Amino acid sequence: MVCPRCEQGEIAATAIRCNGAGLFVCEECEATWIVESEIGARPFVDLGTHMRSLGLAPTWDELDARAP
Ligand SMILES: [Zn+2]
Known part of the structure; x- marks a missing residue:
């Protein structure tokens, strides 16, 4: 899915x-x-x-890729 805000990036399903x-x-x-x-x-x-x-760091390191 393409991001509706910037119309460039892909939306990634992640989990904290x-x-x-x-x-x-x-x-x-x-x-x-x-x-x-x-x-x-x-x-x-x-x-x-x-x-x-x-209360978390604002980085992708805090996120896990989710199984599609
Ligand atoms: Zn975007």
Whole structure:
């Protein structure tokens, strides 16, 4: 799926490593959605802002690739 914000990056299905919560993150601009069905339909959150709000470092190291 191509990111509806930047129209360049792919949306990656990931999970937060420490709690397994799913996230959908653009690999290009890091626009983030929590729910897959809301991608493009609801405003994105910034990956760094979301991670900091959870007390985590705002890096991809905190994320795990999810099985498709
Ligand atoms: Zn993007």
